[in-house]
Amino acid sequence: MKYNDINFNNTTILITGGAGFIGSNLAFYFQEHFPKAQIVIFDCFRSEEVFSNGNLKSFGHYKNLIGFHGDIICGNLNSITDMERLQKYNFDYIFHEAAISDTRVYDQEIIMQTNVNSFYTLLDMAKTMQATLVYASSAATYGSQPSPQTVGKENPENPYGFSKYAMDQIAYRYIDENPEMTIVGLKYFNVYGAREFFKDKTASTIIQFGHQILRGKAPRLFEGSDTIVRDFVYIKDVIQANIKACNAKKSGVYNVGTSKPRSFQDIADILQKELGTDYGTDYFPNPFTGYQMHTQADISSTKKFLGYTPEWELEEGIKDYLPEIKRLYDEEVNI
Numbered sequence: 001m002k003y004n005d006i007n008f009n010n011t012t013i014l015i016t017g018g019a020g021f022i023g024s025n026l027a028f029y030f031q032e033h034f035p036k037a038q039i040v041i042f043d044c045f046r047s048e049e050v051f052s053n054g055n056l057k058s059f060g061h062y063k064n065l066i067g068f069h070g071d072i073i074c075g076n077l078n079s080i081t082d083m084e085r086l087q088k089y090n091f092d093y094i095f096h097e098a099a100i101s102d103t104r105v106y107d108q109e110i111i112m113q114t115n116v117n118s119f120y121t122l123l124d125m126a127k128t129m130q131a132t133l134v135y136a137s138s139a140a141t142y143g144s145q146p147s148p149q150t151v152g153k154e155n156p157e158n159p160y161g162f163s164k165y166a167m168d169q170i171a172y173r174y175i176d177e178n179p180e181m182t183i184v185g186l187k188y189f190n191v192y193g194a195r196e197f198f199k200d201k202t203a204s205t206i207i208q209f210g211h212q213i214l215r216g217k218a219p220r221l222f223e224g225s226d227t228i229v230r231d232f233v234y235i236k237d238v239i240q241a242n243i244k245a246c247n248a249k250k251s252g253v254y255n256v257g258t259s260k261p262r263s264f265q266d267i268a269d270i271l272q273k274e275l276g277t278d279y280g281t282d283y284f285p286n287p288f289t290g291y292q293m294h295t296q297a298d299i300s301s302t303k304k305f306l307g308y309t310p311e312w313e314l315e316e317g318i319k320d321y322l323p324e325i326k327r328l329y330d331e332e333v334n335i
C-alpha cells in the first residue's frame with residue numbers, strides 16, 4: 001500500500017540499520033513499491049560480541065535481507081571512515097534506524113557514542129545533500145511519565161532513553177537553525193511484526209509468547225499481566241508513519257503508537273485463541289523495580305502534522321503476523 005503521493009522512484013534512499021527489524025521492513029517497502037529507487041543500507045550487522053547483559057552488541061542479520069537487491073554497506077556508526085563511504089551518494093531521503101536498540105544496556109559511554117555522536121554526522125549529511133531526514137526516537141524517552149505520553153513531557157530513566165532524548169534535543173535545535181529542512185523524529189512505542197525475530201530476547205513479547213505456545217507450553221507472563229499495558233504498534237503502521245513523515249506539514253518529533261493500550265495478558269489470550277490452544281498462563285514474579293505499568297501514545301500531533309492514522313488493532317496485527325511466527329518457529333526455533 002502506498003501511503004501518500006510521493007514517488008520514490010528515481011530517488012536515492014539511505015536506510016541506516018537496514019539489516020535490523022524496522023530498517024529491513026523499510027527497505028522491502030521501497031523495493032516493492034518503488035522498484036526504480038536506489039536503496040542503500042548501512043549497518044554493522046552482528047558480530048559475536050556481547051554486552052555485559054549477555055545480549056549481542058548489534059542485532060542486524062543477513063536473513064532479514066534475503067531478496068533485497070540494493071546496495072549494502074557493512075559499516076559502523078562509530079567509524080568516521082565507514083560513514084565517509086556514504087559521501088559518494090547523493091541521498092534524497094535518509095531513514096536513520098541504526099542504534100543500540102537494547103533498552104537494558106547500561107554502558108552510558110557506548111550508548112551515547114553510538115546513538116548520539118553519529119546523529120550530528122547524519123544531520124550534516126542531510127543538510128549538505130538537501131535530504132529529508134526521518135530518524136528513530138523512542139517511547140523510552142518518557143520513562144515512567146503517566147499516560148498518555150505526550151511529546152515535550154519526557155523524563156528518560158535509562159541511558160538508551162536518554163540517548164534518544166538527546167537526539168530529539170539536537171534535532172529541535174537543527175530544525176530551528178535550518179527551517180528549510182524536513183527533519184522528523186518518530187518516537188516508536190512497542191513495535192511488533194515480521195523481521196524482529198533476530199532481536200533475540202529484545203524482540204516483542206508477541207513473537208516470544210507465540211513461540212512458547214507453539215512449543216506446547218503455557219506462555220510465561222509476569223504476575224498481574226492483565227494490568228500491565230503497552231501501546232503495541234504493528235510494523236505496517238510504523239512504515240506508514242515513516243512514509244508520511246516525508247511530507248510532514250511540520251518538522252518535529254512525533255509519537256508512533258495506536259493510542260489503544262493493551263495488556264500482556266491480551267496478547268497471550270489472542271495468540272492462544274488464534275492457535276486454538278488452551279494452555280493457561282505460567283505466571284512468575286516481575287523481577288524489575290520501577291517497571292512501567294501503562295503506556296499510551298498521544299498521537300494527536302502525529303495525526304495532525306503527518307496525517308498518520310493507525311490501521312492495525314492488536315487482534316488484526318497478530319493475525320497478519322501469525323504465519324510468519326509459525327514459519328520462524330519451524331525454520332529457526334524447532335530445529
Ligand SMILES: NC(=O)c1ccc[n+]([C@@H]2O[C@H](COP(=O)([O-])OP(=O)(O)OC[C@H]3O[C@@H](n4cnc5c(N)ncnc54)[C@H](O)[C@@H]3O)[C@@H](O)[C@H]2O)c1
Pocket residue numbers: 016017018019020021022023042043044045046057058059060061075076077078096097098099100101102114136137138139140187188189190191192199
Ligand atoms: N522496535 C521497537 O519497538 C522500537 C521502539 C522504539 C524505538 N526503536 C528504535 O528504532 C530503531 C530500529 O529499531 P529495531 O527494532 O529495528 O532494532 P534493531 O536492533 O533490529 O535494528 C537496529 C540496527 O542497527 C544496527 N546497528 C547497531 N549498532 C550499530 C552501529 N554501531 N553501526 C551500524 N549499525 C548499527 C544493528 O545491527 C541493527 O541492524 C532503533 O533506533 C531503535 O532504538 C525501536
